[in-house]
Amino acid sequence: MINTIIFDFGDVFINLDKQATMDAFKNLGLTEWNKDLDQLNLQFETAQISQDDFLLGIQKHIPNATTDEILDAWNAILLDFPLYRLEFIQMLSKKYRLFLLSNTDAIHIETFEQKAGISFYSDFYQCFEKVYFSYEIELRKPNHNVFNYLINKHEIAPKRTLFIDDKKENTDAASELGFHVWNLQVGKEDVVDLFDKKIIQ
Numbered sequence: 581m582i583n584t585i586i587f588d589f590g591d592v593f594i595n596l597d598k599q600a601t602m603d604a605f606k607n608l609g610l611t612e613w614n615k616d617l618d619q620l621n622l623q624f625e626t627a628q629i630s631q632d633d634f635l636l637g638i639q640k641h642i643p644n645a646t647t648d649e650i651l652d653a654w655n656a657i658l659l660d661f662p663l664y665r666l667e668f669i670q671m672l673s674k675k676y677r678l679f680l681l682s683n684t685d686a687i688h689i690e691t692f693e694q695k696a697g698i699s700f701y702s703d704f705y706q707c708f709e710k711v712y713f714s715y716e717i718e719l720r721k722p723n724h725n726v727f728n729y730l731i732n733k734h735e736i737a738p739k740r741t742l743f744i745d746d747k748k749e750n751t752d753a754a755s756e757l758g759f760h761v762w763n764l765q766v767g768k769e770d771v772v773d774l775f776d777k778k779i780i781q
Contacts, residue, residue, distance in 0.1 A: 596659060
C-alpha cells in the first residue's frame with residue numbers, strides 16, 4: 581500500500597518548452613549546446629558555481645550576448661502551471677505524504693515564484709512535507725545518493741513510495757532502489773491521470 585509520493589517539478593507540474601531556450605540561444609549566436617554547457621548546467625544545478633559564473637560561462641560561447649539576454653533565453657523554457665494541477669496536489673496532500681524533488685537552479689525557481697505569485701507558490705509548496713531543489717541540497721537525480729538522502733532523512737520506505745518523473749533515467753534509478761515508479765510521458769499523460777494508472781487507490 582503506497583503512503584508516500586515523490587514528484588518531479590518540471591513537465592510534471594509546470595509546463596516546459598526546452599526548445600524555446602535552445603532557439604533563444606541560437607538567436608543570440610550559439611551554434612550548438614555542447615558538453616561544456618552541459619557541465620556548466622550540472623554545476624549550477626548543484627550550487628558548485630554561482631549564478632554570475634553560470635551566466636559568464638554561457639557568455640563565453642556567445643560573446644555578443646548580454647547577461648540579461650542570456651537570462652531571458654534561459655528562462656524561455658518556463659511556461660504555465662495549470663491551476664487544475666495545484667488543485668489535484670492539494671487533494672492528494674490530504675491522503676499521502678508528499679515530497680517534491682527537482683533538478684533545477686536558482687534562476688528558474690526565482691522566475692517561477694515571481695511569475696506564479698506568492699499565494700500560488702505558497703499553496704503549492706504547502707502540499708509537501710518537504711520541497712527539495714538540487715541547487716539547495718547539492719544533489720541531483722539520477723544519482724542514488726539523492727534518493728537515499730530522502731529515505732534517511734524522512735524514514736521513507738521505497739516499497740511504499742511512488743516516484744513520478746518525466747525522465748526515464750530518473751525513474752530507472754528510483755526503481756533500482758525499490759521505489760514504485762511512473763515515468764510520465766509528457767504530452768501524452770498528465771499528473772492528474774495518476775489514479776487511472778492503478779498504481780495507487
